[in-house]
Amino acid sequence: MKVKRVVSVSLGSSSRDHRVELEILGQRVIVERIGTDGDVRRARRLLEELDGQVDALGLGGTDLYLTAGSRRYRIRETAALVRNVRRTPFVDGGGLKASWERWLITEYLPTRRGLSFRGRRVLLVSSVDRYGMAEAFALAGAQTIFGDFLFALGLPIPLRSLTSVKILAALILPWLSQAPIAWLYPTGKKQERITPRWERYYRWADVVAGDFHLIRRYMPPDLRGKLILTQTITRADLEELRSRGVWLLVTDGPDMGGRAFATNVLQGVIVALLERPPEAISPEEYLQTALRAGFEPGYYELNPDLAPPWAPARPAAAATP
Secondary structure (H helix, E strand, O other), X not given: OOOEEEEEEEOOOHHHOEEEEEEEOOEEEEEEEEEOOOOHXXXXXXXXXXXXXXXXXXXXXXXXXXXXOOEEEEOHHHHHHOOOOOOOOEEOOHHHHHHHHHHHHHHHHHHHHOOOOXXXXXXXXXXXXXXXHHHHHHHOOOEEEEOHHHHHHOOOOOEOOHHHHHHHHHHHHHHHOXXXXXXXXXXXXXXXXXXXXXXXXXXHOOEEEOOHHHHHHHOOOOOOOOEEEEOOEOHHHHHHHHHOOOOEEEEOOOEOOOOEOOHHHHHHHHHHHHOOOHHHOOHHHHHHHHHHXXXXXXXXXXXXXXXXXXXXXXXXXXXXX
16 A cells, blocks of 8 residues: 655744654555744755655645635745645645634534633634634634734734724735745744733633644733634643643644644645645535544643633543643
């Protein structure tokens, strides 16, 4: 049996690298993440070396598009990074995020875990990199602060509606998509530093959601009783969240050999399994294939004694990776 290989090249820290071999839907798959410590040229070179040598390529530490409503804006530097990837299917996670994270928030957590977001206060650190999650929280009836200006631009402007996100995104994303990746996202060593900021918004929130590197970059020492909904979690991250009093950690994807990979990795696995171009796979097909593959979200009750009053009356048994 041919062993498929899926590699995610990330602009993030190499300290988070991971490699695991799994059997998924009857096929052996090697899943690997390689960090380039923020070195854009090295990432480009690695992507070009792997092109044609593996079954799917992912890109972490950035997105190919920023999205608000029906408008998408291609990030210029990311597009240049992958310009010469021509033989191996390439993904950035966007093909899976929209359907998977919507299902997670509106179906999986309410029906399987008894967790409703109606009336919950949600801090979504960035919405233009996961607009499906932003829409899902709105659909679920959450009070949401969209932290794009706070976390990406450092400006004290909390957005409180999807309408305001769409209006402001139409004004600034054409310009922002031309900016260097390092302006938009913590890369390399920046992913290892924590500088608490915007504490009042963390304190206000019942749920802190979105990209983990943005959450971690500014998180305060005290996160007692919070629910963190994110992805790309290592064992060290999990213990750090536990020490800060986080009640519950939910990750997009399953534990794979001690690690919850980023969404681009999960999308890459699906593309490799189906052996079809990413753009030929519909959002619903991504979702259904992920479910058949057993990609159940991670659910880790880190501090059961700090569960908030709105926690399910009979919480599911805690799982610890």
